[in-house]
Amino acid sequence: MNKVYKDYKDLPSPAYICDLSLLEKNLKLLNRIQEESNVNILLALKGFALWSTFDLCKKYLKGCCASGLHEALLAKEEFGKEVHTYSPAFNDDEIDEVLDLSNHVVFNSFSQWKRYREKALKKTSCGLRINPQYSEVVVDLYNPCAPYSRLGITKENFEADEVEGIEGLHFHALCEQNVDALEGVLKAFEKDFSQYFSQLKWVNFGGGHHITRDDYDVEGLITLLKNFKQKYPHLEVYLEPGEAVGWQTGYLMASVLDIVSNDKKIAILDTSAEAHMPDTLAMPYRADIKGAALKEVKKYSYVLAGNTCLAGDIICEYSFDSPLQVGSRIILEDMIHYTMVKTTTFNGIKLPSIILKENDCYRLVNEYGYNAYKSRLS
């Protein structure tokens, strides 16, 4: 492992290729926000868990936010700074280890808090996730405040007489959003829960802040955070973005295996929407492809399709300046956050290799064969 390639054309396909200079650019921006507004930014591992980059990430970020035992272990082993763990529900088998590993543990309900508080209070700083019942996320799949949401405690279900020992409140109600959406959520949070602030040590504003996107209002965020800190100077503030860390830091490189025709030309790739970029089907969204345009804009149009049996394993239809051929390389842009942590080996398909790009060199940090498939089954 850690084979180094000088020449792009020698790289194994398919592969996720993360550019460390782009990652560092994101980290520096996040760090500027931390420094100027005196808040703490954690990396949400659910969105970006490329641990071979953690030596770089930990130069800038305060630690990790974990979704349970395995992410907490990865945070401790590979990142080694603060670990903040939240799960919709912890289980009896894992809770002791989670408490040992975590600086903060956030419970999703009063029943979970009451079940574990005795041991939790001895080991960690405890918090509750609340549901502010305000979110501007329009797709219900990604809206933690959608009707009947299980994520967090609503004002109506908040048991004010059971909060002794609670040091923090947490909300997560954004998805790929700008400061205006945070402003709305914060207003709702303060309206319903600021009565408890005097007894707290920290608040956590969750993730979904699309801070590293070009049109994000960074100065607006700094102002908002400073104002909040001025109002409640005793509270430490945490943000836990995942996507914003890995945003536009690299791509998924794939190759054309075959070209078939059925009214349209269809290029079958050595990757899969279903297995390697599931958000293109779940969100759904149309991935950008380097050098390609919408169908029929350029001279040669192809449906790009995955190499599994799923009929809907279709990336989208694109057009190119020159015809694709077997062996042509396709670059699917911005496939580092969320994609890598969600991959599957459906159909026994090979997982993409992981490559880090640094100073015009490509370092292969992991590649996957038959064992990656077999070891998940028995």
Ligand SMILES: Cc1ncc(COP(=O)(O)O)c(C=O)c1O
């Ligand atoms: C509790 C919590 N924190 C942080 C995040 C990270 O969000 P994002 O990657 O959109 O910044 C999520 C994402 O679902 C989340 O559920």
